[in-house]
Amino acid sequence: MGTSERIERERHAKRALIMDAARELFLERGYDAVTLRQIAERIEHSTTAIYVHFADKFDLFQQLVHDDFRRFDDALTRHAGIADPVERLQRIGRAYVEFALTMPRSYEMMFMRPQLKAEFEKVPPTSGGAEPGKAAYQTLVATCVDLVHQGRLRPGLIDPLAVAQAVWSAVHGLVTLQLRCEHEPELQWRSREEVLGVLMTMICEGILRPTA
Template sequence: MRRKILDAAKTLFLELGFEKTSIRNIADAIEYSPGTIYLYFKDKNELFFALHQEAFMVLLGQFSKVTQVEDPLDKLVVMGKEYLTFAFENPELYDLMFLMSAPIETLDCCNEIWMEGIQAFNLVTQIVTECINKGYFKDQNAEDLSMTFWASVHGLASIHLRKRSTMFLESERIPRLERAFDVLIDMIKKL
């Protein structure tokens, strides 16, 4: 039942947006009463946040490929490529994770920390620190460089997912973003 609720909620959140989706809409979609949903989730915010957490688990699972790579700079490249692959193959999840503000607003009102964000950022920072320890990125701050890397790769994914790359032929869009990622890596290597 919990899975059924989450799947229906995800569909409605993406179709209608967070504000226009209600517990009643979700209940109608699964053909149960709203009371059934409240047995599993205290409110719409908790339900939305559960979807957000699930999406991060999928992304972090995709990052497991990074552990198979020895050189830290190669790890960073693989992580960036996996991030883009995840975004392009899972646009709905990426939307829930990074583009919709509702899950973070839920945390703000509860004075909680965004643990999924910290976990992902720490993983990037760990790899950047390994790079620094191996002699890459001399005189760079690991956290600052990690934020720059994450923001750059996120920007490439967002440009595509928000259809801001439609100025190019469809056949050029992904290859162009991949080449932009390669330029980013070349710039980082020169640090």
Template sequence: MFALFIMIEMGISERKEREREEMRALILEAAKHLFLEHGYAKTSIRGIADRIEYSPATIYLYYKDKKELMLALQVEAFGKMNASFGELLAIADPFARLQRMGELYISFALENPQLYDLMFMLEAPMEALECQQDSWLNGMQSFDFLKQSIWDCVEAGYFEESADIDALALTVWSYMHGLVSLYLKGRMVIFGEDSQLDRLRESQRNFIDLLSKK
């Protein structure tokens, strides 16, 4: 009888946890759409609550404010991008790894344009990061991996030994972000609809090649 009681309690606990996760997902999805539709500043907790047809008090049971909601969305997005970089660990040559990282970055952005907007283009306060550094760690992982790949390229003789790793990593990221932003915002129409993506990928390859001294 006691074992049966424990099993029932465990079942109830698991169901409640599943319901909590489903509610978090519902809230985040509503917040994501409203942030993208109206911007961060014009989105309110009440608006998010209205979207899912619950009271604002329900939102506050899960997130203390919209800053925390934005951070949760960004953490989720960076986690997804980092997962897409998994294959890079198997590429021994650092220059080939750097080239492939650029290709995967482009693919992620083009396949997840809404997430990319939330990560890098939507205007939102950054002070939430200062008090939640642990949550932001996966947002730094991709940049740290980029820095490590560049350092490996230096050691392998692809880049100058005097290279500033931080500055070079920022240069690479800035170039990639600029390329992706131009494409996502429809600023590459000068190349024609059929060749825009080819030009995007070719530019990325050319840029990385130009960095090498070999």
């Protein structure tokens, strides 16, 4: 009989119910400002119900971040098939920025938290085993490997990992500062397109061997 499957389905549905409410609140107010009682009230349960499905508040939060990382992976690995590594790098970079700026609170959750301490218990949610975010990183690294192998980089740049990490740094810095500064009038922060344009120029002219 399919009753155990139904139970499993209901359990999963309730878990999703909690996560949806939690996501909405976390995105709207940030981690610290959200209360388990708020989440519970929104779904008309007691806080105890949350503890049935999650170990604690941080665990619940982590599951949400985990999902965001999967979407993030999807958004970047989508361009992994582009043959020309230069164009691929540019596409990945722009996809990265677009993801971060269209889902800013998700990006904050993922990359702008004070150090997340231990997080080795992430195997259960994804059966695949590969942890989230890794695929996006591998796509970037692979692109830099191609750039090196095809001799597209300036003579001094021979370590694909160092190049990948420098590029990632630049793009990550762009979005984090953009999110924090774009509405501070005293800084006269330039538009997303302007700063991104300069940064992309900087990255490409900076690491690519001149072709002329």
